[in-house]
Amino acid sequence: MCSAGVAAAGLAARCEVAGGSFFDKVPSGADAILTKHVIHDWNDTRAAAILANCRAALPPHGKLLVVEGLYPARIETSLESRSAAANDVNMLVSTGGRQRSEAEFRALFAATGFRLARVLPTPARVAVIEAVLA
Numbered sequence: 001m002c003s004a005g006v007a008a009a010g011l012a013a014r015c016e017v018a019g020g021s022f023f024d025k026v027p028s029g030a031d032a033i034l035t036k037h038v039i040h041d042w043n044d045t046r047a048a049a050i051l052a053n054c055r056a057a058l059p060p061h062g063k064l065l066v067v068e069g070l071y072p073a074r075i076e077t078s079l080e081s082r083s084a085a086a087n088d089v090n091m092l093v094s095t096g097g098r099q100r101s102e103a104e105f106r107a108l109f110a111a112t113g114f115r116l117a118r119v120l121p122t123p124a125r126v127a128v129i130e131a132v133l134a
Contacts, residue, residue: 022050026057033058036067037126040087041097044108051112055133064114064131071099080125105129 003017018027023046026033033054039047054064075085087099100108106116114131121127 022053024053026050026053028057030057031059031061032063032065034065034067039066039097039108040068040099041095043096043098047097047108048112051108051114055113058133060133062133063117064109066105066129066131067126068105068129069099069125070119070127070129071101071104073101073103083125102129105131110134 003012006012006015006017016027020027022038035050035054039050042050051064058064069084069087071084072081075081084099102116102119109116109131113134115134117130117132119127119129
């Protein structure tokens with residue numbers, strides 16, 4: 001959302017639009033950081049760089065909210081499982097990224113100073129994955 005969109009939505013007093021690269025720095029000063037369909041675009045090394053910058057920007061009580069599809073622990077014949085596998089291949093071919101399971105997010109978070117606190121499924125075939133500082 002651009003600055004004009006933030007103002008039009010009546011959020012200018014509590015929201016700021018900031019440009020930049022999350023590989024360089026993530027703006028600080030917030031109690032939570034939300035990413036949506038970002039981490040799956042990147043391999044583990046690049047994803048860890050983003051998460052490390054999120055970690056550096058958060059206060060000790062801060063939370064990271066990652067909205068992503070979760071890769072099932074095991075691929076089987078259900079439509080949901082096959083869709084996850086197709087999306088995983090799409091991410092690999094398109095961006096070099098990948099879908100991750102809950103266990104893979106847990107490991108990625110642990111490697112970057114976070115602890116996976118909970119996973120909140122949604123009706124939209126994505127989950128809100130909440131991480132807190134370890």
